[in-house]
Amino acid sequence: MARRTTTTEELVPHPNARLTVHGRRLLIERVRSGPPVAHVADEMGISRATAYKWVRRWRTEGDTGLFDRPSRPRTTPHRTAPDVEEQVCTLRRERKLGPARIGPILGMPASTVHRVLTRHGLNRLSWMDRPTGQVIRRYERARPGELIHVDIKKLGNTPDGGGHRIMPRQQAGPNRQATTTARKGGSPVIGYSFIHTAIDDHSRLACSEVLTNERKETAATFWQRANAFFTKHGITVERVLTDNGSCYRSKLFSQTLAADGIIHKRTRPYRPQTNGKVERLNRTLLEEWAYVRPYASSAERTAALADFLHTYNHHRCHTALNGHPPISRINNAAGQYI
Numbered sequence: 001m002a003r004r005t006t007t008t009e010e011l012v013p014h015p016n017a018r019l020t021v022h023g024r025r026l027l028i029e030r031v032r033s034g035p036p037v038a039h040v041a042d043e044m045g046i047s048r049a050t051a052y053k054w055v056r057r058w059r060t061e062g063d064t065g066l067f068d069r070p071s072r073p074r075t076t077p078h079r080t081a082p083d084v085e086e087q088v089c090t091l092r093r094e095r096k097l098g099p100a101r102i103g104p105i106l107g108m109p110a111s112t113v114h115r116v117l118t119r120h121g122l123n124r125l126s127w128m129d130r131p132t133g134q135v136i137r138r139y140e141r142a143r144p145g146e147l148i149h150v151d152i153k154k155l156g157n158t159p160d161g162g163g164h165r166i167m168p169r170q171q172a173g174p175n176r177q178a179t180t181t182a183r184k185g186g187s188p189v190i191g192y193s194f195i196h197t198a199i200d201d202h203s204r205l206a207c208s209e210v211l212t213n214e215r216k217e218t219a220a221t222f223w224q225r226a227n228a229f230f231t232k233h234g235i236t237v238e239r240v241l242t243d244n245g246s247c248y249r250s251k252l253f254s255q256t257l258a259a260d261g262i263i264h265k266r267t268r269p270y271r272p273q274t275n276g277k278v279e280r281l282n283r284t285l286l287e288e289w290a291y292v293r294p295y296a297s298s299a300e301r302t303a304a305l306a307d308f309l310h311t312y313n314h315h316r317c318h319t320a321l322n323g324h325p326p327i328s329r330i331n332n333a334a335g336q337y338i
Helices: 021-032 037-044 048-066 082-095 099-106 110-119 169-183 216-232 251-258 272-290 298-303 305-314
Strands: 148-156 192-200 206-211 239-242 263-266
Touching (some): 021 037, 021 048, 148 216, 148 272, 192 216, 206 305, 216 251, 272 305, 298 305
Parallel strands (some): 148 239
Antiparallel strands (some): 192 206
């Protein structure tokens, strides 16, 4: 799905602008009532040139002329030739070279090469499929609830008193040995926790729970609570996307979704990119919750999850949402996500 584009009406003026679209309409109304343009400009604290500019636009284009226009020029006579841009893109895709190395090969400044790569979406190697060099196609659903990504992340428990992030590795050594013993059938001392997560494709609104296993019964009951969470926020779930884990292949999980009229989709094997939004959230959970600071126990780490999720949903800036938090796409009223 193509990325969302910004329309003329959505362009935001700078914070100190004297005239917004509403102010420009007010300017026109005052001019039409009789006073000279110069007098109205003085009353509104703007220059005569600015006032005349908007009056001229309104007389030429009507109400649509009062909106801001993109600053991009109509023509760019000095833009790099298309065949040269193609050579830049070819070197990027086939040899994975950066601007500093492509520039000398083609006799171009590195800054120009970077602008060409940015124009074609090749400026980040992480956006490309390494074997083929093709840009990975990003998609986003049009409305909340249209698609929910669900996944499970396995996470080692923290022993009481903390692991090697708190205590010396020599002291934490027995904890690792206890985990190995548990794997071989011994008495489980540390073990693992399983982070069940659901995230809305459009808004990125997310919920997660730390559970003891990844069995089908656990996955099904987690989804029931997750569905209630989305319903509480006014989201009606239409489809759920999971990987091919055994709990998601079970009839119990599919029947749990079908009971609420929800369609269950699974990714192709070995294609985690399809479920990439929840995969990215799993990474964020590790970086900003699980490993952001040392925890004295697994219980302390679990207790911190609720605060992180509130911050993530209501306050944390999301690059895919133009710097707004996920809740901004659920309730767009001013001030709801500040």
